[in-house]
Amino acid sequence: MLAMARAYRAAGHEVVLAVSDLNAARFFFSGDDFPLLQAPVLRITQHPAAHQGAALNFADLLWRLGYADPVALAAATEAWVALLAQIDPTLLVYVNAPTAVLAARVRCTPTLFVGGAFDVPPTLTPLPIFREAVDPSVQELAMLREAEVTENINSILSRFQQPALKFLGELFPAEQVRLTTLPELDPFGSRLQEQYVGPIFALPAFHRAGWKNTGAGTRIFAYLHPQAPACESVLQALNSLEAEILCVMPGCPPQWPASFDRIAFYAQPLELAFLLPRARLVITSGVATTTTSLLIGLPVLSVPRTLEQHVVAHALAQTGAAKTVEGGASVESIARDIGELLEVPNYRQAAVQIAMKYMVVKFENNAQLLVGE
Structure with missing residues (x-):
C-alpha cells in the first residue's frame, strides 16, 4: 500500500490512510507524511x-x-x-x-x-x-x-x-x-x-549483505519466523549442511545464533537483489519472498506459519518448484527435502519456467500503472 499511496500522491491526488495499527503505520510510512487515521x-x-x-x-x-x-x-x-x-x-x-x-x-x-x-x-x-x-x-x-x-x-x-x-x-x-x-x-x-x-514493491532495503563465498559453493537464503512450528527443526537441518546460509529472522531468540553457529542471522530485511541471484535455494514462510524467488528461477522450501501461508504453500507445491515443511516434520525429513530441492533438477527447472514466463514484465511499474487506470 505504500507504493500505491506514493503513486497516487505523485499523480496529484490527496491520500488519506485509515489503518488498524497506527504505531506500525508510523514506522513504515515515516518520512512520507501521509495523514493517518485510526480504522x-x-x-x-x-x-x-x-x-x-x-x-x-x-x-x-x-x-x-x-x-x-x-x-x-x-x-x-x-x-x-x-x-x-x-x-x-x-x-x-x-x-x-x-x-x-x-x-x-x-x-x-x-x-x-x-x-x-x-x-x-x-x-x-x-x-x-x-x-x-x-x-x-x-x-x-x-x-x-x-x-x-x-x-x-x-x-x-x-x-x-x-x-x-x-x-x-x-x-x-x-x-x-x-x-x-x-x-x-x-x-x-x-x-x-x-x-x-x-507484485508491487515499495519498501527500501534496510540492510545490505553479501555472500562470503563467491565461488562454486552452495548458498542458501532463509527468511523465517521463529514461531513457525517447524522453524527450529529447519535450522537444525540447515546447520548440518556444508553450505553458506544467510537467515533473516526478526525476533530471533538470543540463544539461536550460538546454537546454530553455521548460520548467519540478521534481524532486519536484506537487499535481496544482491543475494538471491547467487543463491541456489530459498527457505521462507512469506508470500512476497516466495514470489521474488520464483521470478528469478529459484526453488523454494516453504515453512508456513499462518493459514494464508499454508494455502499458498499448497498452490506453490503444485507448480513443481517447491516443497512444504509441515509442523511435525523431523530434522531428517527436512534435510532430505533440502537435498532434493538442491540436487533434483526438476525443481529448479519448474522455477525457471515460471521466471521465463514473466521475464518481460516490469513489475516495478505496477503502482503507477494502476493509478493511471
Missing part, C-alpha cells in the same frame, strides 16, 4: 460457539472474525460509514478490509482492491474450501457459514436501503480486483475474471 475495529459482543482448527473458507474466516455477530458488524460498519463521510473519498483503495468495503457499498463509494489473492474470494458460490479433502459435513458447515455471513451483511445493506447480495463473493466484484500475486500462487486457483497485476 474502526470490529469488536465481537456475541462470541460464536467454540471452534477447532483453521478456518474452513473465506466465509468461515469472516464468521470467526466477527461477521457472526450482527450487532458488532453493524457498529463497525456504521463507524466506517462515518469515517468515509468525513473524508468523502473519490476512491477507496483497500486491502484486507471487508467492513470498509461494506461501508463503501452503503455510501456508493467506488472501490479498488489491491492485494494478495487470499484476502479477496473469487466471485462464485459456494466459496472454495481452504483444504483439499473434506467430508460432506465440513462442506455443509462451510455453506452454512457463508449463508449466515451473507445474511448479516444483507441486514445492514437493507437498513441503508441498498440492494442485497445474491452471494458473499458479490461484495468483491471482479472488475474492482487487482491481485498482486502470480496466478500460480493463488490458493483459489487461477481466476478468469479478476486481473492479476503481480
